[in-house]
Amino acid sequence: MIWSTYILVIILGLIIGSFLNVLILRYHTGRSLGGRSGCLTCGQALCWFELIPVLSFICLKGHCRTCRTKISWQYPLVELLTAGLFVFSAQHFFPSWSTVVFSWLIISLLIVITVYDLRHKVIPDSLVYSFNSLALIWAIFLGDSLFVALLAGLIFFSAFWALWYFSHGTWMGFGDTKLVLGFGFLLGLSAGFSALLWAFVLGAIVGLLLLASSKLKKLPKNWPRFNLKTEVPFAPFLVIGLLLVWLANLNLLNVFLF
Template identity: 45%
Template sequence: MDFTKIHYTGILNAMEISLEIILGFFFFILGTLIGSFLNVVILRHNTGRSINGRSRCQSCGRVLNPIDLIPIFSFLIQNGVCRVCKSKISVQYPIVEFLTGVLFLLIFFVDTSIYKAVLDIIIVSLLIVITAYDFRHGIIPNTFVYAFIGISFFTLFFNFNTLSYTNPSLLTLLAGPILALPIWFLWQVSGGKWIGLGDAKLFLGVGWFVGLFAGITVFVLSFWIGASVSLLLIFLGWLTRIKKLNLAVKNITIKDEVPFAPFIILSFFVVYFFEFNLISLIAP
């Protein structure tokens, strides 16, 4: 037995694992930095403010120093408040930064092509902005959802893994409209009370990006998650009102509107990154 060969093989394997950990950490940090920029985009979109301007405290207007802009870390060391005026900093900042970092880490482990990784970074960034913006304002901004739709449509004809053109089938081309049509119908019938037109646009992009069968899983999963979270929020709201409990949740009732895009996008990430498929479970 060649112990020298085994020894060197072990060293090489350890080096590969160490390199993977280092690169994974780099992707996570890159994700938090991109997430910090996405926060700027989310807060300044449709306000008339340029994304190039210096960041300021939302309460006192103080120009933020570099120490105030370290993703996640700055929020933690400042206990979630401005260093000068002591006003609360929105928890959106660390949440967006952390989630973007985690998603970038998933991209690192899932993607085998640098070109596919770049595509996924763009898609993740667009969907993070849509999610947070819908949470804040209850609307999906056309700028970002149309970009998502356009990129998704382009992927029908170009494979980023092999850098080659493809010839999509009719079913593949119809995947987006098939998923979007039921949502559009609900929007049309309810006059926008049940669901938004932006959700139909989002499903159009989802169908084209992941295909019909994976898209159906996203469709079903988003309604399951949305219904479960909504019922939980209604229950917690009831406890807050009836039992006088001091819960850190908004007083949600059955009449309140809950943004649906975050559930669509969460389901999309689960299906896309973990290859979760309801159809294969039902009919293996």
């Protein structure tokens, strides 16, 4: 890709990321997607320059222009993350732009699922089913073998279902169980398994770090205390695992086997 293409992809990623923020917020509050965004505290409608991704956050130093309430870091982070992943997948699937655009659709959905699970510790069914449907379309038109994709989805779903069922939902949520069906569709057996392995490895590392952090005497203000019963959302780890394998070809199985 030439440099001007990169710039266009980054700008598009920032704009879509900004839209995803609105989607996450309004999905939860049930507000419609139409109408102007406003400050969550004072309700002041945002003017045109406050709608510019990332830059407005920096210019306003993270505070509302009217009531000075802090604006969540989630907004610029989601915008930057979307732009970064858009560039990654454009590089990965270039020059097939139809594949690139389709992967952007899936990435956007995965970002919404991740942030939603982090904020609310639940993944809405409609988001999971949308992801699974897109993954199935991917398997039909872009995958190596539809049979392997379907088989992989079924195996992953069954394994997670067993974890969910026998732990009475304490080790695994049912949302995660439904989500990994699409992992099989999208990645197949070997790469899909690798993505799940990444999720468990990263989840274990972060879990141990969080446990260790709760033993510290001095903790940052508002730092949540963790213990073994604390519910840690798992979808973010699943999504990171999927992206590592899908966009960066970091297949953990190959690392262990060769």
